[in-house]
Amino acid sequence: MKLPQVSILEGITFVVSDMRGDIAPDPDEPTGLFYRDVRHLSRWQVRLNGNQLDALSGEEVEYDEAVFFLVEPTGTIYRNPTVSLLRRRHVGDGMRETLELTSHSTTPLTLELSILFAADFADIFEIKDRLQKTGRSYRRVGPGDVTMVYERGAFRRETVVRAANAFFTEESATFRITLQPRQTWRTEVEVGVATERVRPVVKRIPEPNMPYAxxxxxxxxxxxxxxxxxxxxxxxxxxxxxxxxxxxxxxxxxxxxxxxxxxxxxxxxxxxxxxxxxxxxxxxxxxxxxxxxxxxxxxxxxxxxxxxxxxxxxxxxxxxxxxxxxxxxxxxxxxxxxxxxxxxxxxxxxxxxxxxxxxxxxxxxxxxxxxxxxxxxxxxxxxxxxxxxxxxxxxxxxxxxxxxxxxxxxxxxxxxxxxxxxxxxxxxxxxxxxxxxxxxxxxxxxxxxxxxxxxxxxxxxxxxxxxxxxxxxxxxxxxxxxxxxxxxxxxxxxxxxxxxxxxxxxxxxxxxxxxxxxxxxxxxxxxxxxxxxxxxxxxxxxxxxxxxxxxxxxxxxxxxxxxxxxxxxxxxxxxxxxxxxxxxxxxxxxxxxxxxxxxxxxxxxxxxxxxxxxxxxxxxxxxxxxxxxxxxxxxxxxxxxxxxxxxxxxxxxxxxxxxxxxxxxxxxxxx
Structure with missing residues (x-):
């Protein structure tokens, strides 16, 4: 069963995810991060030690901000979670997500938190009409980022994922974390978007793209x-x-x-x-x-x-x-x-x-x-x-x-x-x-x-x-x-x-x-x-x-x-x-x-x-x-x-x- 969707927006930039905050690959649904009629993220999923987390809540708190509270799955009502994850997401010129991982255990924990990502660069009409892409895509992995690129002639779009202290592959960013009892670990992940005329930027403090806040x-x-x-x-x-x-x-x-x-x-x-x-x-x-x-x-x-x-x-x-x-x-x-x-x-x-x-x-x-x-x-x-x-x-x-x-x-x-x-x-x-x-x-x-x-x-x-x-x-x-x-x-x-x-x-x-x-x-x-x-x-x-x-x-x-x-x-x-x-x-x-x-x-x-x-x-x-x-x-x-x-x-x-x-x-x- 699909989880309810959570949407946030600022002008022509918007994000549609499930109530975990995850964006699942789906060619038929308008889920993802969209900018100027193109989907710049078609996958954005958090995994803890390789596992999907359970959502206790997930909702927009402002038009451009959403908060998701997740816990590790225990598989039984008789065992309480010992780890929670708070995801706070802003959208503006791109997207910024703050992750807060908290231990509720009485012993130290060694954890691996990963974000799995992809960008299909689907035109909104391609999603609606189930059309295939005809251009070429490639990715560049840097020391602290991954750039996903789509090109077709003079048409070009980019998505850049950045985070400090993460291990990057073409499809993921992974953080290796040791948490002491009751400790909270925090980090920020930024997603920049670009066209052939606009370079990728993510605002550190989201501000409306309009004359009045x-x-x-x-x-x-x-x-x-x-x-x-x-x-x-x-x-x-x-x-x-x-x-x-x-x-x-x-x-x-x-x-x-x-x-x-x-x-x-x-x-x-x-x-x-x-x-x-x-x-x-x-x-x-x-x-x-x-x-x-x-x-x-x-x-x-x-x-x-x-x-x-x-x-x-x-x-x-x-x-x-x-x-x-x-x-x-x-x-x-x-x-x-x-x-x-x-x-x-x-x-x-x-x-x-x-x-x-x-x-x-x-x-x-x-x-x-x-x-x-x-x-x-x-x-x-x-x-x-x-x-x-x-x-x-x-x-x-x-x-x-x-x-x-x-x-x-x-x-x-x-x-x-x-x-x-x-x-x-x-x-x-x-x-x-x-x-x-x-x-x-x-x-x-x-x-x-x-x-x-x-x-x-x-x-x-x-x-x-x-x-x-x-x-x-x-x-x-x-x-x-x-x-x-x-x-x-x-x-x-x-x-x-x-x-x-x-x-x-x-x-x-x-x-x-x-x-x-x-x-x-x-x-x-x-x-x-x-x-x-x-x-x-x-x-x-x-x-x-x-x-x-x-x-x-x-x-x-x-x-x-x-x-x-x-x-x-x-x-x-x-x-x-x-x-x-x-x-x-x-x-x-x-x-x-x-x-x-x-x-x-x-x-x-x-x-x-x-x-x-x-x-x-x-x-x-x-x-x-x-x-x-x-x-x-x-x-x-x-x-x-x-x-x-x-x-x-x-x-x-x-x-x-x-x-x-x-x-x-x-x-x-x-x-």
Missing amino acids: MQEWIDAAPRLDTGWDDLRRVYQRSLVDLAALRFYPDSVPDSSLPAAGLPWFMALFGRDSLITSYQALPFVPEMCRTTLRALAAQQATALDDFRDAEPGKILHELRQGELVHFGERPQSPYYGTADATPLFLIVLDEYERWTGDRETVQALEGAARAALTWMERYGDLDGDGFIEYLSRNPETGLRIQCWKDSWNSIVYPDGTPAPLPHATCEIQGYAYDARRRMARLARECWEDMTLAERLERDADALRKRFHETFWLPDEGFYALARDGHGRPVPTLASNIGHLLWSGIVPDENVDQVVEHLMGENLFSGWGVRTVAAGQRAYNPMEYHNGTVWPHDNALIAMGLTRYGRHTEAARLAEVMLEAAPYFQHRLPEALIGTDRAATGVPVAYTAACSPQAWASGTPLLLLRSMMGLEPRRDGLGVDGHVPLRCGHLALSGIPGWWGRVDAFSLGTVAT
Whole structure:
């Protein structure tokens, strides 16, 4: 039986081990020390006199630190261990591990402690797709270290293991130790990582690779006070995880951005970073500014079929591993997403509304205009006014380019995949909202009244055309998508909740949409399912066809709030936040969609990322929804509709163009 995993991270460097602290060779699992999308340690195992130790405990104590307490195996409950090993691990630019071996014996002991190591230098995609390496590997043994090297053409990675007073072979470091009774022996082992551009370094004292240390990050965020103790812990966990996920992209080295999620998505993702920044805006606005600037710096300027690039398009992901280096996956940055570009415009406007930072809006005017042009010229494939997607790279490009990007996520109710190209409903809502918001910026920041008036006309026309095309009057909800033959895909899915968030739903349809969202087929008791039960396409354990995603629900809650459906929004926020304490107060990427009454407890999706950026940002957006926080011309607006179980919600020091203000709301909503 496999032991539970323990993960620690700092930006795009992370370690996944078992609760002994060991990393076992496993080509199919993302265990190991990873740096810039490559596994730099695929084996890291401690042995005492050749034997594996037993774990009494093993867990993270900080986002970048884990502690493991091990004892020698005795083989029987009638004999107590006489030796214990404490492993304290830090991750930063590489990894540092402190070993403390203690004798509990009454007689001297002669022991041999070994670390067995290996580096397969697997690209994260090679692990996911079970691909073999094609380059060459070799090792160099020095007097106090071993260097493991992988080379393939100009691509090069190194892992260096260093320790004092160790006997090194190509695969191990061994310490020969004599312990007196009650004596403790200590040593440090360092693991440096390097690329062709970065030399191997391990910091003696781990420090965050970001402009603000952890405590500064926490101190800069508003202070939460509430009568719901678990919510306080969830809030703190969210801030810590968002800080841990920050990293510096090479393209904008002075900007810290959130990586999407551990272990598979420790990289910049356009959609994920934008939604996370939007969620965190009232709490840590700096993340939003740097995300906008970094994505603008990588905005596509030319057509490139292999990378799905078109002028004005915002990237989907930015990878740094071997496969993208050699073009065996679309080279970085890859632009295969249809929603990141309108989301960029939405978040740019929201950022200005909160911060009043017109300097950034002026600096990004060109990027915003290019994004608008992409929506009109390239995003609309057939000139019908809707944004559709169809990969320019059918061999290795993404087939599905909305947030539900599984191959089978856009399906008819019977589970049959809809033919491409797709115009998914929520992207049309984003495009409507983006036009409305850019009209405001054009009028108030860029002094372009002609553009503002045109965008408002275009938004109104899109809203009318969308309702005529996507509304299903017999079902009382909007189609999930329009397929490649122009037919509606009449699947009931959570995407309709995003339409409330965007404001594209006319008032006369709101009641029916909300009824479906909070009805028994979509609402599981822990949140809104991605696909409603009662359809053949539904599977509560399918990644996008029946699971419950926290960020999805947070956007739906904001949509409900927008239309004044405060009781439903409060209920959604409450059940979502109730799930977090079951996962050490950290919401996972997704929950299975089985009814709450059936399980009694929330169950994480099998391969859910944790921490994951927009799941970490979800509690922040739910707090905003419950307190009704909105930036206004006269300052911060507060219109609280808080569940009774909170008692009260108070946020002190909410940042914005007004400086810092406090907000308070009593729990008044019976959910």
